[in-house]
Amino acid sequence: MIRFSHVHKRFARTGAALQDVTFQVNKGEFVFITGPSGAGKSTILKLCFFEEQPSTGEVKVYGTSSATFKPADIPRLRRRLGVVFQDFRLLEDRNVESNVAFALEVTGTAPSQIGPRVSRLLAQVGLAAKATALPRELSGGEQQRVAIARALANDPVALIADEPTGNLDERATRGIFQLFRDINANGTAVLMATHDLDLVRRAGCRTIEVNRGQIVFDSASDGGFRGPDTPDAAEDDE
Amino acid sequence: MRLAVREALLAFRRAPMLSALSVTTIAFSLFAFGLFGLVALNIRNALQTVEDRVEIRAFIADGTGSEATAAALGDIGAFPEAASVRLVSQTQALDRARRELGEFSDVFEEGILPASIELRLKPGFRDPETVKAVAKRIEVYDFIDDIRFGEEWVEKLHRLRNIATLAGLALGLTFAVVAIIIIGSTIRMAVMARSREIAVMRLVGATNGFVRAPFLIEGFLKGTLGGLLALVLAWIALTVINRFVVQATFFDPWMGAVGVLAGACIGLAGSALSVGRHLKRV
Incomplete structure (x- = not known):
């Protein structure tokens, strides 16, 4: 579903960010991307939702290839992904339900369906009682739940999360992580960048470690994971 | 479309000060251009009256x-x-x-x-x-x-007419360019203030057309309001001039409509350019 093949990414100002990165995330998988700051975790995630394109190599996400995509393909792809950031990226002047409804309005959901769907999403993330609150009236953990509800609005096939617990305390982190596990249990793949090694150890999920722009460890390499160069790698993009 | 109109109107409500500032800036830029237009119009009329006597x-x-x-x-x-x-x-x-x-x-x-x-x-x-x-x-x-036929007088009049036309064109063009730059910067500020919203829209899968639409409507509305306000200001200025200085002519309804439409078009074009540039960056 998400496949990186020999991806190199070079920025004009800062030089090489990724070097020969190859991995694949299959349907319904939960994958951590770990590594120190500046290792290239965020760049990998940005490549996943096509905010960046590789300098060389190919990124293929749910049938959209960095080698052949057209600009109009990007909105279509992003509607099939949910993206969550460390800084939540909520619209401060809209209340919780408007922030979630926004994602549905943008994608052309029928107005009659938006209300019930927003209520369900807020119930799913445990914020049904705070629908009319403004983001600044919520705790960090609650704001992140709103961001997750927004990311789930269009039933994504994969949730991409860049340090989603980076700004949260221990308790909120546990709550958010459990939410991700629940989402994953419903069949949505989760690709989560974090440097919280305790969390990674406790979770026992597949872990890809990045350092200086290269993959230095992939727990799936020991068993089960089929790299993109493997002849029998499943074409499960659609 | 309905959503785009709603978002454009909401933008006025969410940032009333910034919206008022944009409309006022557009109005004063067009007002300066309008005042020049009034002077040009009255000089043209005066020359016309003299020319009629040739x-x-x-x-x-x-x-x-x-x-x-x-x-x-x-x-x-x-x-x-x-x-x-x-x-x-x-x-x-x-x-x-x-x-x-x-x-x-x-x-x-x-x-x-x-x-x-x-x-x-x-x-x-x-x-x-x-x-x-x-x-x-x-x-x-x-x-x-x-x-x-007053050969010398006809020649002088003709020269005067040419100078007035050239000066009018040059000054008019300068005023128009200044107005466009000021209005463009104002609208760009409004777009920048909502860059976060644009980024979120794109993140959740909004097409560029969808992101653009509310800004274009907003730019058009601001331009139209600014144009109308400029017309009112020019009319007040003319009333004062008529009362205390000299009898002068105001724009006819057609010219007034063209002025307001120009404001709307500058607002629309300014928004299109600003959002377009912004979309390329985010």
């Missing part, structure tokens, strides 16, 4: 028969350049001279002034070359004693 007087020799004069009058009236032509008899010429030179009226005696043919020219035929050429064509009649 005429050729062909003096008729004493003893010329009325048939010959009538025939010439018909011929001259058929000139493509002719707006009006009339015969001024000796008596009419004397009456006019006495009327115009009140206190010297008794110095004129009966029959001292010759009869004349007076020809006024259509707009577009009042430049020195055309006036001279037409005068030459009238001169060929052998009963014409003398012909006058």
Whole structure:
């Protein structure tokens, strides 16, 4: 579903960010991307939702290839992904339900369906009682739940999360992580960048470690994971 | 579309100060341009009034028969350049001279002034070359004693008209460019203030067209409101000028509508450019 093949990414100002990165995330998988700051975790995630394109190599996400995509393909792809950031990226002047409804309005959901769907999403993330609150009236953990509800609005096939617990305390982190596990249990793949090694150890999920722009460890390499160069790698993009 | 209109209107409500600032800036930029427009319009009108008085007087020799004069009058009236032509008899010429030179009226005696043919020219035929050429064509009649058209005066007027047109164009263009730059910057500020919203829209899968639409509507509305406000300001300024300085003319409804439409178009184009540039970056 998400496949990186020999991806190199070079920025004009800062030089090489990724070097020969190859991995694949299959349907319904939960994958951590770990590594120190500046290792290239965020760049990998940005490549996943096509905010960046590789300098060389190919990124293929749910049938959209960095080698052949057209600009109009990007909105279509992003509607099939949910993206969550460390800084939540909520619209401060809209209340919780408007922030979630926004994602549905943008994608052309029928107005009659938006209300019930927003209520369900807020119930799913445990914020049904705070629908009319403004983001600044919520705790960090609650704001992140709103961001997750927004990311789930269009039933994504994969949730991409860049340090989603980076700004949260221990308790909120546990709550958010459990939410991700629940989402994953419903069949949505989760690709989560974090440097919280305790969390990674406790979770026992597949872990890809990045350092200086290269993959230095992939727990799936020991068993089960089929790299993109493997002849029998499943074409499960659609 | 409904959503885009709602978002555009909500933008006014969410940031009333910034929206008011944008509309006011657009209004004052267009007002400055409008004031210049009013000056240009009134100078043009004044020159037009003077130009309307450009005429050729062909003096008729004493003893010329009325048939010959009538025939010439018909011929001259058929000139493509002719707006009006009339015969001024000796008596009419004397009456006019006495009327115009009140206190010297008794110095004129009966029959001292010759009869004349007076020809006024259509707009577009009042430049020195055309006036001279037409005068030459009238001169060929052998009963014409003398012909006058204020050669020097016509040339000066023509030069003045050319200078006014050129200065008007240059100043108008400068004012328009300044207005566009100021309005463009104002709208760009408004777009930048909502860059976070644009980024979120794109993140959740909004197409560029979807992101653009509310900003274009907002730019159009701000431009229209700014244009209307500028028109009101110009009208107030003109009322003050009329009362305390000099009688001047205001834009006709058509010009006013064009002004407001120009504001709307600048608002629309400014928004399109700003959002377009922003979309390329985020």
